[in-house]
Amino acid sequence: MTDQPPPPTPPLGPGEPGPSDPTSPGTPPASGAAPGMPPGTHFGPPPGMPPGAPSGPPPGWDPAQGGWGPPQQQGWVFPPTGGYPPGVGPYGGQPWYPGPPVGWYPPGHGLDPNDPLVTPPGAGIYGWLNRVNGALRRGWRQLVPILLLTQVLPSAVLSVISLAVDPSAGWEAQADLDPAAGLPDNFAVDMATLLVALIGGSLLFGLVQAVGWAAGSWVITQQAAGRPASIDAALRYGVRRALGLWGWTLLISVLVGVGVCFCLLPGIYLAFALSMAGPVYLFERRNPIGRSFRMFHDRLGLLLGRVALVAGVVIVGSMMGGFLESLGIVALGPDPLASPGAAVVAVAVIGVTAVLVLPAHLVQLVGLLVTYTEQRAHEAPVNSAGLAAELG
Numbered sequence: 001m002t003d004q005p006p007p008p009t010p011p012l013g014p015g016e017p018g019p020s021d022p023t024s025p026g027t028p029p030a031s032g033a034a035p036g037m038p039p040g041t042h043f044g045p046p047p048g049m050p051p052g053a054p055s056g057p058p059p060g061w062d063p064a065q066g067g068w069g070p071p072q073q074q075g076w077v078f079p080p081t082g083g084y085p086p087g088v089g090p091y092g093g094q095p096w097y098p099g100p101p102v103g104w105y106p107p108g109h110g111l112d113p114n115d116p117l118v119t120p121p122g123a124g125i126y127g128w129l130n131r132v133n134g135a136l137r138r139g140w141r142q143l144v145p146i147l148l149l150t151q152v153l154p155s156a157v158l159s160v161i162s163l164a165v166d167p168s169a170g171w172e173a174q175a176d177l178d179p180a181a182g183l184p185d186n187f188a189v190d191m192a193t194l195l196v197a198l199i200g201g202s203l204l205f206g207l208v209q210a211v212g213w214a215a216g217s218w219v220i221t222q223q224a225a226g227r228p229a230s231i232d233a234a235l236r237y238g239v240r241r242a243l244g245l246w247g248w249t250l251l252i253s254v255l256v257g258v259g260v261c262f263c264l265l266p267g268i269y270l271a272f273a274l275s276m277a278g279p280v281y282l283f284e285r286r287n288p289i290g291r292s293f294r295m296f297h298d299r300l301g302l303l304l305g306r307v308a309l310v311a312g313v314v315i316v317g318s319m320m321g322g323f324l325e326s327l328g329i330v331a332l333g334p335d336p337l338a339s340p341g342a343a344v345v346a347v348a349v350i351g352v353t354a355v356l357v358l359p360a361h362l363v364q365l366v367g368l369l370v371t372y373t374e375q376r377a378h379e380a381p382v383n384s385a386g387l388a389a390e391l392g
Contacts, residue, residue, distance in 0.1 A: 117224035117384045119374040128306060128370060135366045138223045142231050143216050143362060150212025151361045154205035156354040160347055165197045169335040210246040211238035216365045217282050221391055224384035241282060248281050248288050275307045279372035283390045295375045310367035317360025325353040
């Protein structure tokens with residue numbers, strides 16, 4: 001105890017905290033305050049609650065961040081710019097794209113749920129069908145002339161050539177004259193002529209058909225990207241890319257044929273597994289067979305279902321066309337080209353039935369292309385503009 005007055009407190013400089021300032025260094029937080037909370041914030045029992053009620057920071061307060069935020073869990077980040085953990089996400093088993101939440105994509109993000117050509121992950125079969133239908137509605141004015149010129153006309157010409165070199169009518173006439181005779185005269189020559197005509201015509205017209213597939217793919221992609229797509233520009237593009245596409249198509253046909261020779265199921269498997277090779281070549285220009293196999297096995301159920309729908313339409317359309325053509329030709333007798341009148345009718349029947357198969361060609365082109373873009377969307381963000389740029 002002393003009777004001396006306490007020493008005077010020195011004056012504070014500007015901006016210096018006083019001894020009672022809660023923000024001064026070393027001042028412990030007030031009772032009930034959470035670390036990192038703004039000065040003066042007090043957490044305690046709500047008014048009217050007994051003194052023993054629990055107190056502390058409210059749920060959602062993160063002392064480490066010094067602010068409000070969701071509770072952090074092991075292996076998760078928020079917002080999901082780093083991706084969901086493996087096997088977790090809006091689509092089970094599929095990789096999650098970094099970026100904004102599902103359903104909202106800013107311009108330029110690369111994956112637009114309303115893209116007219118690319119079916120985003122999770123859109124399902126209805127999203128795929130909507131894009132197939134949209135591509136047909138946008139491009140039928142260009143696609144119909146292209147496919148008539150490159151698909152319908154070659155198949156009709158090949159049918160007429162096959163009918164002209166078919167030796168079965170002569171063989172039947174010889175068998176009627178001499179039932180006890182063995183092989184018809186000139187059997188080997190006739191068979192060789194028929195095989196050369198069929199194989200040579202198929203190879204030649206296959207190149208023309210490759211022009212149509214490339215040109216049609218260009219039209220569909222350009223229109224989806226909002227760019228003009230004329231028929232002459234599409235055919236010029238198709239001619240530039242036809243030779244390479246034709247070569248890969250020949251190789252795929254050989255592989256499928258070998259599979260069918262061993263057993264039917266291997267041939268069907270190869271046909272489905274290699275169904276994406278054509279679009280892969282046009283857009284990516286590398287390893288069409290390997291990439292098509294990878295897409296098929298990575299998303300087996302999805303791709304198998306889409307290609308099965310396309311194949312069903314093509315098979316039914318082709319069978320109906322072939323049946324009607326055979327029915328019309330048989331009605332003209334054993335040798336439809338024997339007289340000018342019958343020949344004109346036979347050519348007309350072949351032409352009409354070939355045109356009836358045109359919808360199957362359209363579905364095959366559009367369906368496989370939309371299926372390919374959907375596979376690309378499952379691998380990484382992609383849109384119509386980017387695909388149009390890849391075509392060149």
